[in-house]
Each structure stands twice: as structure tokens, then as C-alpha cells.
Amino acid sequence: MKLVMNEKDVHKIIELAKKSPIEVCGFLLGRKVGNTLTVEEARETRNRLNSPVEFEIDPLEIAEVLDEAEEKGLEIVGIFHSHLKCPPMPSGKDLKGMNLWRNVWLIVTPSGEFRAWTIENGELKELEVEIR
Numbered sequence: 128m129k130l131v132m133n134e135k136d137v138h139k140i141i142e143l144a145k146k147s148p149i150e151v152c153g154f155l156l157g158r159k160v161g162n163t164l165t166v167e168e169a170r171e172t173r174n175r176l177n178s179p180v181e182f183e184i185d186p187l188e189i190a191e192v193l194d195e196a197e198e199k200g201l202e203i204v205g206i207f208h209s210h211l212k213c214p215p216m217p218s219g220k221d222l223k224g225m226n227l228w229r230n231v232w233l234i235v236t237p238s239g240e241f242r243a244w245t246i247e248n249g250e251l252k253e254l255e256v257e258i259r
């Protein structure tokens with residue numbers, strides 16, 4: 128599987144991360160065709176934990192985003208969030224979340240690093256990210 132994103136969306140998420148004293152988070156809306164996940168929109172949400180070391184998205188906001196995606200004919204292909212002080216690799220808590228939300232997890236840092244992860248057959252896998 129690979130994740131295809133445009134430069135504008137990646138830039139937008141990194142800029143959010145740079146400006147925020149807490150972890151930023153949101154969803155990647157797009158389409159899945161074969162083994163390629165194409166992101167059409169990065170949709171920011173609130174981090175209801177207001178924390179620099181973890182994030183959580185309000186279920187009501189998740190429902191809102193699902194509705195928005197449906198209206199646009201898109202699906203939620205991934206989740207993004209930032210790590211302020213750690214490398215863009217899933218934390219223990221992220222791994223638990225990944226087992227619930229089995230789509231792609233994009234993690235960015237304020238310094239501009241980004242990596243995408245997924246769990247496949249119970250194992251953490253890194254995905255190629257193609258920027259267009």
C-alpha cells in the first residue's frame with residue numbers, strides 16, 4: 128500500500144504542527160483505489176486532551192467529519208497527528224489507537240518530518256508516501 132498526498136496538504140499539516148503548543152490531529156479524506164490511498168483533503172480536528180504528548184478526537188467531531196466526507200464522496204483514509212518532541216513513529220498509545228482505527232496513521236513533526244504507518248497482520252508497517 129502507498130499513500131499519495133499533494134504538497135499543499137502535507138505543508139498545511141506541518142504548519143499546524145509548527146504553530147501549536149499541543150499535538151495537532153485530524154483526518155485524511157480521500158479515496159482508495161487498489162493499493163493506493165489518495166488524499167484529497169486534510170481535515171483538522173480539535174485535540175480534546177489539549178496535550179503536548181497525546182491526542183484524542185471527540186466522537187462527535189468524528190461523526191461530523193464522516194458526514195462531510197460522505198457529502199464529498201470521499202472516505203476517511205487516514206488519521207494525522209503531530210509529535211512535538213519525539214520522532215514521527217507511533218507511541219504505545221498510538222499503537223493501541225491503530226488497532227481500533229485500522230487505517231493509515233500519518234505522524235508529522237514541527238521540524239517537517241513525516242512518516243505514515245499502518246498495522247498489517249498485527250505488525251507495524253511503514254508506508255511509502257508519494258508527494259504530488
Ligand SMILES: [Zn+2]
Pocket residue numbers: 208209210216217218221234
Ligand atoms: Zn503519537
